[in-house]
Amino acid sequence: MRTTRRWRYIPLGLWAIFVLFPLYWVVITAFKDNSSIYGGARWLPFVDYHPNLGAWRSILGGDNSVLAPLAHSLIAVGASTFIALVLGSMAAYGLVRFPLKVAWMRSHDISFFIISQRMMPPVVIVMAFFILYRHLQLLDSLLGMTIVYTGFALPIVVWFMQGYFRQVPIELEEAALIDGAGRPSVFWRIALPLTAPGMVATFLLAFSFSWNDFLFAVMLTQTKASTLPITIAQQQGELGTAWWNICAISLISIVPMVIAAIFLQKRLVTGLLGGSGR
Amino acid sequence: MTAAAAERQSGESGTRSDLPRGGLPLPRLGRIASGWAFVLPAVLVLLLLNTFPLIYSLALSFSQVSTDTGLSFGHATLGNWRILLHDDNFWTSLQFTAIFTVIAVPAEYVIGFGLALLLRDHIAGGGFFRVLFVIPMMLAPVTIGFMWRMLYDPSNGPIDAVLRGLHLGSPGWLSGSHLAVVSVVLMDVWEWTPLLFLLLLAGLQGIPDEVLDAARIDGANGLQTIMRIVFPIVGPVSVMAIFLRMIDCFGVFGQIFLLTGGGPGTATTSTTLFAFFQGFQTFNLSYGATISLALLVLVIAVATLFLLIARLVMRRVQI
Numbered sequence: 001m002r003t004t005r006r007w008r009y010i011p012l013g014l015w016a017i018f019v020l021f022p023l024y025w026v027v028i029t030a031f032k033d034n035s036s037i038y039g040g041a042r043w044l045p046f047v048d049y050h051p052n053l054g055a056w057r058s059i060l061g062g063d064n065s066v067l068a069p070l071a072h073s074l075i076a077v078g079a080s081t082f083i084a085l086v087l088g089s090m091a092a093y094g095l096v097r098f099p100l101k102v103a104w105m106r107s108h109d110i111s112f113f114i115i116s117q118r119m120m121p122p123v124v125i126v127m128a129f130f131i132l133y134r135h136l137q138l139l140d141s142l143l144g145m146t147i148v149y150t151g152f153a154l155p156i157v158v159w160f161m162q163g164y165f166r167q168v169p170i171e172l173e174e175a176a177l178i179d180g181a182g183r184p185s186v187f188w189r190i191a192l193p194l195t196a197p198g199m200v201a202t203f204l205l206a207f208s209f210s211w212n213d214f215l216f217a218v219m220l221t222q223t224k225a226s227t228l229p230i231t232i233a234q235q236q237g238e239l240g241t242a243w244w245n246i247c248a249i250s251l252i253s254i255v256p257m258v259i260a261a262i263f264l265q266k267r268l269v270t271g272l273l274g275g276s277g278r
Numbered sequence: 279m280t281a282a283a284a285e286r287q288s289g290e291s292g293t294r295s296d297l298p299r300g301g302l303p304l305p306r307l308g309r310i311a312s313g314w315a316f317v318l319p320a321v322l323v324l325l326l327l328n329t330f331p332l333i334y335s336l337a338l339s340f341s342q343v344s345t346d347t348g349l350s351f352g353h354a355t356l357g358n359w360r361i362l363l364h365d366d367n368f369w370t371s372l373q374f375t376a377i378f379t380v381i382a383v384p385a386e387y388v389i390g391f392g393l394a395l396l397l398r399d400h401i402a403g404g405g406f407f408r409v410l411f412v413i414p415m416m417l418a419p420v421t422i423g424f425m426w427r428m429l430y431d432p433s434n435g436p437i438d439a440v441l442r443g444l445h446l447g448s449p450g451w452l453s454g455s456h457l458a459v460v461s462v463v464l465m466d467v468w469e470w471t472p473l474l475f476l477l478l479l480a481g482l483q484g485i486p487d488e489v490l491d492a493a494r495i496d497g498a499n500g501l502q503t504i505m506r507i508v509f510p511i512v513g514p515v516s517v518m519a520i521f522l523r524m525i526d527c528f529g530v531f532g533q534i535f536l537l538t539g540g541g542p543g544t545a546t547t548s549t550t551l552f553a554f555f556q557g558f559q560t561f562n563l564s565y566g567a568t569i570s571l572a573l574l575v576l577v578i579a580v581a582t583l584f585l586l587i588a589r590l591v592m593r594r595v596q597i
Contacts, residue, residue: 008396008401009403011392011393011396012393012396012397012407015389015393015411016407016410016411018468019410019411019413019414019468020410021436022425022426022429022468023413025425025428025429025436026421026425026428029428037434038433038434039434040433040434040439041434041435041436041438041439043436087319087320087323088320090316090317090319090320091316091317091319091320091321093316094313094314094315094316094317095316095317097313098312098313098314098316098317099313100313100314100317110317110321113321113324114320114321114324117324117328118525119525119577119578119581120328120332120574120577121525121528121529121550121570121573121574121577122529123529123531123550123553123554123557123566123570123573124331124332124335124567124570124571124573124574125328125331125332125335126557126570127335127338127553127557127563127566127567127570128330128331128332128334128335128338128567129331130557130558130563131334131338131343131563132331132334147327148327150323150327151323151324151326151327151328154320154323154324154327155324158320183312187316208416211418212416212417212418212419212420214418214419214420214531214532214535215531215532215550215554218558219554219558228418229418229419229420229421229532232418232420232421232424233420233536236424236536243424243428246421246424247424250417250418250420250421250424250425253418253421254416254417254418254421257413257416257417257418258413258416260416261409261412261413261416262409264412
């Protein structure tokens, strides 16, 4: 099956164009202004319109500065993903290595309980969070968003990390135990470092889910903790939509995701596939 | 004697055969206790952040809580559920969600499978295509919604500019209620085919070359190979991938909110969107919670049914 079949490049090329064109449109629109957006489609910078940096000036320090929302996103999403990664890795390790039992539930039932949280449409709990946060005065706070996103990311982390821990040879851990290492240090010093590449992939994927989240952010934040997706949505106002700003902010939020995609492409799959089987 | 030595001794005295797979030689009590020390924090966090809000939502749906009543619980009532059953908008939103899922997921599966077949073998530029094809699923739904609104724009968008150039006129991608559904599905295909592609590619790459070569030598043609060998092997991956996509489709929100706002009329109002409108634009939180719980019940029912059918089909395939 090593023969190169040239015809493959036709469907692959077509799909590549389908994937790339919308991205291209976002990139060129980020350099447009009022005059080059309206009055028909403009395809090529310098050829049929004059690109300008108006959008970038406006979002990087102007009236529509994205620096604060960017910081909110980084803090709330970064902190929550980190907490979820620590708690989730511990749980995944415990579930993979110990035969737990509570009432009728065994390890794989507990693991199913955790992963099944992913099945719940987020809108189910967001109403409750709105009221609870209102009472606890956590609305529009970074702490509140960090808490929500921790719960959001945790099931995915457990799911993925189980797959990675299963691949760690148990002999290494046994050897360390026999040499007198305690359980916590076997976890922190041996098992966890061995899953490092998987942890990176898991972190990036969980990060991307919260990073892109719109539902929680739109309901639970206003200004003090508004995240990038909210800022993008806010560019659509009563005075018209600032398409150039939307595209420029989108590009800022896309960059970490594209880097993640390049890293993830292989690792992601191991996690998705490895964590589900037992 | 140190604790470590005690641990070692008891560890060595246990026979390995009666240990569960993956279990380590440790005193039984210590093993379970330290296992819980690992698992408990995550379980408690989830009970607090997912299970408790879920129960709270349930309580909301049996009460009358809105900003008008100062967010306090009133008497228990079945009113919300009764209203829901007779709410045409709810059923319309379910119908849209179902149609959307039923068209989008199979389309994504077929395309994703095709792309994965094309990229299974090492070909020049394969790495480039693989990375490129994954990018859409990493973008924010908000970005994707706006992106497609620009593309579909009748006067300034590129799609209609091309159609006008070909004298085909403007179909009104987002203004006709049937076409708007198609437009939303197309956007979803753009966004989520990557996930199916990625998972199926991994599944396909797990099939040893020898198996496919043997099939060819035995005279199987391409279609037979795919139907008899490839499908049964990637079956489990397919089930999981479709399952994941299905669940996410039921919760679709951000992209549609920004592409069509649920319109024209209610043509593209997904159930999540409907719950959002009820809960946060009219601030009837109880009703919003009721709608979302009905959605959850439906997701669980469909998911269970899907897994049951998948299990039956897979058994047949394996024979």
